[in-house]
Amino acid sequence: MTARAREPFDVTRATSDVDAALSAPVPTTGPTADEGEPATGEWTATRGEGFLLLPLWEGESLTGVYGPEWNDAEAAAEANLTALVTALDRRWGPHRTVSMRVPLHRGRAGEPLPEPFHTLAAKDCYGDLAVWGPVPPGGPSGGPPATPRWLALSLNQSDGDAPMIITALVSVRPITEPADDPG
Numbered sequence: 001m002t003a004r005a006r007e008p009f010d011v012t013r014a015t016s017d018v019d020a021a022l023s024a025p026v027p028t029t030g031p032t033a034d035e036g037e038p039a040t041g042e043w044t045a046t047r048g049e050g051f052l053l054l055p056l057w058e059g060e061s062l063t064g065v066y067g068p069e070w071n072d073a074e075a076a077a078e079a080n081l082t083a084l085v086t087a088l089d090r091r092w093g094p095h096r097t098v099s100m101r102v103p104l105h106r107g108r109a110g111e112p113l114p115e116p117f118h119t120l121a122a123k124d125c126y127g128d129l130a131v132w133g134p135v136p137p138g139g140p141s142g143g144p145p146a147t148p149r150w151l152a153l154s155l156n157q158s159d160g161d162a163p164m165i166i167t168a169l170v171s172v173r174p175i176t177e178p179a180d181d182p183g
Contacts, residue, residue: 002055002165003042009080014056014166015087021170022135022149026052028172032119046123051116052170053123056084056153059164077164081155084166085130088151092136098129098152098177106178116169117178124158125167131175147172 025047032048045054059077062070089095100120103113107121120126133150152169169175 001042001163002058003037003040003044004055004058004165005042005163007057009057009083009166011080011083011087014084017054017056018084018088018151018153018168021052021054021168022151024052024170026050026147026149026170026172032115046119048115048119050172051119053116053119053125054168055165056168057166061161061163062157063161065161074164077155077166081130081153081166085153088130088132088153092132095130095132098131098175100126100128100154102178102180105180114178116171116175120154120169123156123167125154125156125165127154127156127167129154129169129175133171133174150175 027047027049029049032046034043035045035047036043043055045052047053057080059073062073065073085095100117103117103121104126106113112118113121129152131150131152134148135151150171150173152171152175153166154169155164155166157164
């Protein structure tokens, strides 16, 4: 569960959260570490060398939800992601899509993945990425980050009963699909 559970989706809030993430500190070295709400331990972010991953929205649990109700929940989650992607496309121009096909297959085969794909796989974030970048510095939330930033959004679900989650990935390096061959 994330710290975004029980919050309705709001594109304005999500856009503001993206702006804050783009200006947030990103570690230049060190191990990857999860962060959580102090009182509940719910996931708020993961920081690793050169990246920040955070939840922007979490849907309802889908335990016991099947058929048309499940399809409606999936369609609503996809509509939330589309609304956010559309807002950011208006701001920065069209996004590009980075497939998570290679990380999915390499992860299942136990092959190494570069960061941030290793962390995406560890968090079951296998939804294809809508990527912008480098994004222009500044914006509504303040001054420019110290280094160029790339942003990726994705819709994820760790298993059939788990809530759907929209995540944001901020990186100081370009976000490109890793090679099929880890060699």
